[in-house]
Amino acid sequence: MKAIFLALSFLSGSIPFAYLLYRWFRGEDIRKKGSGNVGATNVLRSGGVGIGLAVAVLDISKAALPVYLALPQGREFAFACGLAAVLGHCFTPWLGFNGGKGVATYVGASLVSSPLSALAGLGAFLVGAVFSGMVSVGSLILVLAVPVASFFLYRSPGLSLLQALASLVVIYRHRGNIKRILQGRERKIWKGFM
Numbered sequence: 001m002k003a004i005f006l007a008l009s010f011l012s013g014s015i016p017f018a019y020l021l022y023r024w025f026r027g028e029d030i031r032k033k034g035s036g037n038v039g040a041t042n043v044l045r046s047g048g049v050g051i052g053l054a055v056a057v058l059d060i061s062k063a064a065l066p067v068y069l070a071l072p073q074g075r076e077f078a079f080a081c082g083l084a085a086v087l088g089h090c091f092t093p094w095l096g097f098n099g100g101k102g103v104a105t106y107v108g109a110s111l112v113s114s115p116l117s118a119l120a121g122l123g124a125f126l127v128g129a130v131f132s133g134m135v136s137v138g139s140l141i142l143v144l145a146v147p148v149a150s151f152f153l154y155r156s157p158g159l160s161l162l163q164a165l166a167s168l169v170v171i172y173r174h175r176g177n178i179k180r181i182l183q184g185r186e187r188k189i190w191k192g193f194m
Helices: 002-013 017-026 040-047 049-073 075-090 103-113 115-132 135-154 157-173 175-183 189-193
Strands: none
Touching: 002 049, 002 075, 017 040, 017 049, 040 049, 049 075, 049 103, 075 103, 075 157, 103 115, 103 135, 103 157, 115 135, 135 157, 135 175, 157 175
């Protein structure tokens, strides 16, 4: 039964909403726009606030729903389903196993499995993004903050470990951003909207 939950969570996470909505509303391939990333931030910058927010909500929901359904089986297993959804998003089979960076999906999984640590992570995101001027910096701080917050708030090493594994996936998907940050070439938040 748990294997079925995990498989369905991966499939839920693998739905490429950024690609589908951008194709539907703009008639173009989001992979050929902006950063080329199949995620909410690129859609927001390339397609506008409305479609970008829609993608963000859907990317959050595609992890939040399976985690919510798995929650009766325990917080740790619920986030294991969230990790499966993050993997599905980042390595979607529908787009040649090359999806988005997983931040919104990670947030959706965390909001349901550990809401207090998710709120701590979102607060850390805002501080990081505002002070650095970069969404990627805020995102990286978020995924570092959530497992640490969970360790102290929920006293669950298993949950923190699973969240840390999901964080490593998100960090891996941000490797290009990390390189540009170190080189001082990462795009600032306001650049995409001016």
